[in-house]
Amino acid sequence: MQLRWLGTAGFELISGGTSVLIDPYLTRNADATPQQNLSPSDFAHVKAIFITHGHFDHTIDVPQIVRMSGAPAYASPAVCQSLAARGVPWNRLKPTWPWKRVKADPFIFGALPARHVTFDPHLVITTLWNSRMKLMEISRLGGHRFRTGEVFGWLIDVEGKKLFHLGSACMIWGVSNNIDVFMVPVQGRTDIAEVSAELVRRVRPGLVIPHHFDDFYPPLSRTIDLAPFEVAVRRRVIDVPIQIPTINSLIEL
C-alpha cells in the first residue's frame, strides 16, 4: 500500500485501486509552508473520507471534496452537523461514534475515542499576539462552523497491516499492540516534542510518521523543528524508525 501526506493531519491512503482520505486540508493561506498545489478536484477518485475532529485545518475542504467525489464522510455527529450546515448533503454524511468499524474495502477503519491537545497558555498568548492584525480573518475559522466535536483516532486495517492516525496530540485510549505505522501529530503545545514522544512510547509502533508539524496557516501555526521530538523519542529508549514525510510524496509501506 501507499500513503501520501497532504500537509497538516491530511493523508491519502492507497491500496490497490482504492484511495481514502483522512483529515484532508488543502486550502492554505499564502504564507503557509509548504504550499499545497493540489485542490479538491484532484480527489474526485476517493472512496471515503475519515475525519478526526471538526477544526478548520481538518474539515474546511471536505464539502468540496465530497462534491467532487461523492464520497461519504465519516465523522462525529457534531461534525456531521457542521458539515451539513456547510452544504454537505446528509446522504453523504455518516455520523460515527467510538468503537464503530467502517468498511471501505480493502480498508477497515475503526474509530477510537481520543482527545484534542490542550493548547498551553504560552502558546495561546503568543499566537493571539501574532494574530492581532488578522483577527477578523481568523475568527471565520473558528466557532460553530468548525466546532471540535467528539475526537477520534482512526485505527486502520489494510493488507494485513495496522495503521493508527491521531489528528491531535492527545489520546485517552491506548491501542494495545501490533501497530505497524503510527501517524503522530506534532503541533499545539510549547512542549509538543515531549507530548508527541510520549504518545509514541505508549503506542510502540513499527514505524513513526510525524505530521501536523508544518506551518499550515500562519500566524495560527508554526513550523515545528522535529529534532527535539526525535531526541525525546530516543530518550524513551524506543528504537523505532521515524520517517518524516514531504508533502504529496508517496511512502511505500
Ligand SMILES: [Zn+2]
Ligand atoms: Zn484541532
